């Protein structure tokens with residue numbers, strides 16, 4: 001996600017400084033005109049606003065507060081925008097560390113996958129320092145088609161977890177429907193066509209369905225990250241005393257898919273876990 005987002009900033013004329021743990025992934029950005037920094041702190045020192053797109057809560061903490069991390073390069077007048085999908089407690093901990101330097105913090109997880117990232121059509125779910133939201137309006141407009149400011153730190157993470165919990169359950173139900181149709185002797189493509197015309201039509205089913213029917217899962221949103229989001233959502237639900245029977249069942253399916261080795265495939269590969277449950 002980080003590469004297409006940064007490429008759009010470069011194309012829009014922003015001076016962009018990048019860092020990635022595996023340095024080779026910076027190559028396309030360097031070729032497009034970005035400066036490659038030696039560490040996250042180095043990015044922050046050279047930038048007014050630093051964006052981070054990282055896998056999960058441990059990565060967010062490591063990059064922000066670990067040795068050579070963002071916090072070492074932050075100071076008053078700068079801002080840190082974390083667009084990773086993480087939990088509200090991690091966002092709050094990173095926010096406290098960043099604000100401790102005098103800098104501003106905005107959480108801004110995104111709705112939308114690889115295609116919208118390439119097209120500059122992401123949806124930012126932001127919360128934290130509104131002054132940074134205002135200051136980052138230009139870059140957010142370049143990378144996205146909409147931005148929501150939701151209030152205090154944690155609200156953006158919570159919104160993202162709600163959306164992705166629903167998405168994971170939808171995809172799990174779709175995979176079960178395709179498998180059921182197959183067992184009944186129906187054509188999966190016919191199911192996709194019928195669903196597309198009715199009240200449960202979804203861009204996600206239309207986009208992923210044809211490849212799923214062929215057993216192909218080209219990675220846009222890695223299954224391991226979808227399961228991470230379900231796990232984080234379930235933890236928040238537990239803390240809020242809100243039972244999530246359907247979403248918990250979906251999580252079990254994604255855990256099984258990970259155990260079967262599909263973690264790096266697209267999350268639509270949850271279909272393989274459903275197939276794996278079929279009785280002979």
Ligand SMILES: NC(=O)C1=CN([C@@H]2O[C@H](COP(=O)(O)OP(=O)(O)OC[C@H]3O[C@@H](n4cnc5c(N)ncnc54)[C@H](OP(=O)(O)O)[C@@H]3O)[C@@H](O)[C@H]2O)C=CC1
Nearest residue numbers: 001021022054055059062084085110112113114220221225
């Ligand atoms: N893909 C998608 O469709 C979407 C993803 N998201 C969310 O965005 C985030 C990124 O997703 P995506 O780009 O797909 O994921 P990837 O797995 O492709 O990228 C994860 C990034 O995190 C880095 N990273 C992981 N652990 C560490 C660490 N300990 N220290 C430093 N860097 C680390 C990786 O570095 P390295 O290259 O060295 O491994 C890599 O740059 C996730 O939170 C995901 O849930 C949100 C919306 C859509």
Ligand SMILES: O=CCCC(=O)O
Nearest residue numbers: 085111112113164221
């Ligand atoms: O977090 C991933 C979201 C993927 C999407 O919104 O299509």
